Amino acid sequence: MRRIWSSLSQNPSICTSCLVTISQRRHASATAVAIAEDNSTPPQTTHIPPVSEAASPKTAYQLRAGVVLSRPPQITRDLTPFEKSFFLYQRRLNERLALPFTRYFYFKKDTPADVDWKRKIKTRLTPARDIGVYNPYSKEGWHDELLVGDRTSEVESQVEALLKDAEVEAVGDKDAQEQEQVGGGKKEAVERPMPRETEADRKGDVRSLDRKLARTLYLLVKDKTGRWCFPSDRLVGKEILHLAAERIIVQAGGINMNTWVVGNAPVGHYSRPFRTPVVDSAKGIEELGEKVFFMKARILAGQANLKENALELTDFQWLAKEEIEGIVTPEYWSDVKNMLATR
Structure with missing residues (x-):
């Protein structure tokens, strides 16, 4: 660039104003020349080998269907x-x-x-x-x-x-x-109304449906690990949530309950990571945790019976909302509490 500028300044055919203009643009011209010289050399590329499937096994979450089975209030609430x-x-x-x-x-x-x-x-x-x-x-x-x-x-x-x-x-x-x-x-004897407090309330029988008649009760079960939760099980094949909920109710509480699964969309979900991943050898998948999608259901008549349940359940209780908080884990409660009715 210096050689070019010296040759231009010694040329008598170029006026002084043109020389001033060229001198102001010489820095930009030098940059353009440097870029052109860099572009003239082909770029060097780094080869990145593809990641093999064996190096990163497939991971997923275990999909499960849960059932929030409830008994609605039987009488009006208590007055304040x-x-x-x-x-x-x-x-x-x-x-x-x-x-x-x-x-x-x-x-x-x-x-x-x-x-x-x-x-x-x-x-x-x-x-x-x-x-x-x-x-x-x-x-x-x-x-x-x-x-x-x-x-x-x-x-x-x-x-x-x-x-x-x-x-x-x-x-x-x-x-x-x-x-x-x-x-x-x-x-003639005057017929007295039935009391609002039942015998199950006085005895504290949490397995009875005849307690807390003014509140909504929910079915909680204890699994083989000793954890209290709503009845749930893995989805089988291409099973939809509604059919899975109906199957889980029968497999968990027996056939002596007249129930109704409300709707086809879940009312909430719960996600829990496993402490150590579980490998499903049949599908070749490493399961990182479980995701449970809850369906809403109502019991109209009957009672739960775990005698022949297929989900390895050991116990059950019918509990109100505030009672559930005391027996489930804090993580479980934080995910399910908004699905439950206050009354």
């Missing part, structure tokens, strides 16, 4: 203290705003039913039978707050009030005695 107080307030407010009760529309005058009605309303002061001793038409009718410790708003107290009101105690004439007596002079 605020709800109990609010509902009692609404019933007392309705008594204040309603029209006076027309007794003779329902009870004929001077009949045993009328006599029984007059006796009972003198005690409770209001036609309503489950709001305690309260007179909505008196000067103190607006003072309807309960004192501390008053159990009038409790469901058990209201049930007892309704049962007591259902008893017929009017006597005094032949018709009243005939109404009061049923078969051999015995009083």
Whole structure:
């Protein structure tokens, strides 16, 4: 480049302005010449040999289908203290705003039913039978707050009030005695409602479906390693999840359960790596862990029986959501907790 510049500067046919312009561009021209010289030599390539299959064996995860089998709530949930107080307030407010009760529309005058009605309303002061001793038409009718410790708003107290009101105690004439007596002079017994707490609740029987009637219960099983989990098994061939769930229910809990698998799409999944990879010699695959896809199912009748199960299960329990957290691993719980209903 220096030789070219010296020859150009000694040429009288090139004006001074052109020489200035060429001098400003000489650095770019030198770079272009250097690039051209580099491109003139062929690039050297490095040969990378292909990786053989023997050097990197095939790896995969074990695909499994799981079943979240549940029993839905059988009764309404328990009311909160605020709800109990609010509902009692609404019933007392309705008594204040309603029209006076027309007794003779329902009870004929001077009949045993009328006599029984007059006796009972003198005690409770209001036609309503489950709001305690309260007179909505008196000067103190607006003072309807309960004192501390008053159990009038409790469901058990209201049930007892309704049962007591259902008893017929009017006597005094032949018709009243005939109404009061049923078969051999015995009083007609008032049928009591079934309790919300069952015998299984009192005994703590976690295998029974007759416990926690206001909650959703889920079937948990213990596998041969002692781990608690939902029933699951490997997919067989090209088996779809819905059919696999139906098969797992029968193989795990027997044929005495009337169940229904909801839908064809899983409601969640769980992934767990193995401590040491497992080699499947039949498929030539090294399994790094398991991935379980859970299907939702409901039990309509029957009970689980592990006597002839084909999945090597040793025990089962019907548990509510918060009870499941205490027996499964933290990793398992973090993956399945959002699939479970709070109630």
